[in-house]
Amino acid sequence: MLFKQQAWLRQKLLVLGSLAVGSLLYLVARVGSLDRLQPICPIEGRFGARSQAEFPLRALQFKRGLLHEFRKGNASKDQVRLHDLVQQLPKAIIIGVRKGGTRALLEMLNLHPAVVKASQEIHFFDNDENYAKGIEWYRKKMPFSYPQQITIEKSPAYFITEEVPERIYKMNSSIKLLIIVREPTTRAISDYTQVLEGKERKNKTYYKFEKLAIDPNTCEVNTKYKAVRTSIYTKHLERWLKYFPIEQFHIVDGDRLITEPLPELQLVEKFLNLPPRISQYNLYFNATRGFYCLRFNIIFNKCLAGSKGRIHPEVDPSVITKLRKFFHPFNQKFYQITGRTLNWP
Numbered sequence: 001m002l003f004k005q006q007a008w009l010r011q012k013l014l015v016l017g018s019l020a021v022g023s024l025l026y027l028v029a030r031v032g033s034l035d036r037l038q039p040i041c042p043i044e045g046r047f048g049a050r051s052q053a054e055f056p057l058r059a060l061q062f063k064r065g066l067l068h069e070f071r072k073g074n075a076s077k078d079q080v081r082l083h084d085l086v087q088q089l090p091k092a093i094i095i096g097v098r099k100g101g102t103r104a105l106l107e108m109l110n111l112h113p114a115v116v117k118a119s120q121e122i123h124f125f126d127n128d129e130n131y132a133k134g135i136e137w138y139r140k141k142m143p144f145s146y147p148q149q150i151t152i153e154k155s156p157a158y159f160i161t162e163e164v165p166e167r168i169y170k171m172n173s174s175i176k177l178l179i180i181v182r183e184p185t186t187r188a189i190s191d192y193t194q195v196l197e198g199k200e201r202k203n204k205t206y207y208k209f210e211k212l213a214i215d216p217n218t219c220e221v222n223t224k225y226k227a228v229r230t231s232i233y234t235k236h237l238e239r240w241l242k243y244f245p246i247e248q249f250h251i252v253d254g255d256r257l258i259t260e261p262l263p264e265l266q267l268v269e270k271f272l273n274l275p276p277r278i279s280q281y282n283l284y285f286n287a288t289r290g291f292y293c294l295r296f297n298i299i300f301n302k303c304l305a306g307s308k309g310r311i312h313p314e315v316d317p318s319v320i321t322k323l324r325k326f327f328h329p330f331n332q333k334f335y336q337i338t339g340r341t342l343n344w345p
């Protein structure tokens with residue numbers, strides 16, 4: 001009898017204990033996210049009549065949950081109406097550069113409660129078939145957001161595609177344009193690495209980087225090689241400047257975004273006229289990945305996919321020197337036009 005009673009008591013204690021631990025965990029999570037939310041969210045005076053204390057929490061909940069579901073096209077008309085959700089054209093676009101860190105930049109900006117990212121690359125302005133579908137098609141590709149939030153998309157091919165500046169200008173001549181760049185030779189090798197990986201996945205062989213980057217007949221840098229051409233940033237930027245003044249561009253240092261992301265993000269917040277809300281709390285270094293990862297709250301964090309941060313093949317140092325020498329004058333011009341000196345070799 002006594003044994004039965006003890007067992008019953010033990011069972012009860014176990015249930016109560018689990019309940020207590022569960023509640024504690026819930027509270028910690030909630031307080032953690034609230035803690036995180038209080039400082040990020042009172043974007044003073046920008047949310048109209050809506051309760052400022054209430055909006056941020058909802059905004060973030062939406063960004064993590066409901067908005068995410070809705071983005072996948074699961075929102076009913078009633079839900080959209082109920083939450084005043086809209087699909088807005090982007091107020092800012094990350095136009096490039098491919099392999100500059102465009103995904104990291106977009107994901108990190110999305111930590112900001114007033115920013116909603118378009119998860120996929122939309123390729124509206126660089127793809128004639130998509131462009132022919134019209135601006136409403138583009139808008140419908142955008143995630144749901146509150147009217148006070150801003151939508152950002154990234155399609156790195158925009159930077160190098162001839163027709164894009166004029167097309168974006170026609171949509172919004174005062175749009176803000178973000179360009180993330182890396183040291184041009186490193187970027188070219190990163191670009192090559194991505195293509196190489198694609199070939200290997202299909203069991204195909206591919207040329208060595210050296211063979212593509214250097215013209216075997218002249219022994220000079222091969223400017224016909226796309227990975228080299230893309231890294232001549234100033235050439236592409238000059239095309240954009242025919243439509244937009246330099247003040248509408250912000251240059252992000254992609255090399256620094258890898259090693260020291262916060263100051264780069266703070267510069268972007270300023271450029272986008274957003275209150276500073278991304279903090280060191282949101283970014284933690286993951287030694288296994290060798291990169292900074294994102295922390296939204298004490299429960300939710302994530303690193304970028306494994307396709308970001310590939311190991312580059314070793315490249316002949318003389319080819320690297322040749323490429324760096326080749327890019328040098330273009331880099332100087334780029335610093336001069338943009339007003340941002342990046343001290344590349």
Ligand code: A3P
Nearest residue numbers: 099100101102103104190291292304308309310
């Ligand atoms: P590598 O793969 O050459 O290292 P994009 O998103 O434009 O394709 O750029 C990919 C690059 O983003 C990667 O190039 C990587 O170095 C860089 N990057 C910057 N911050 C990163 C981060 N926090 N996690 C992973 N990759 C990051």
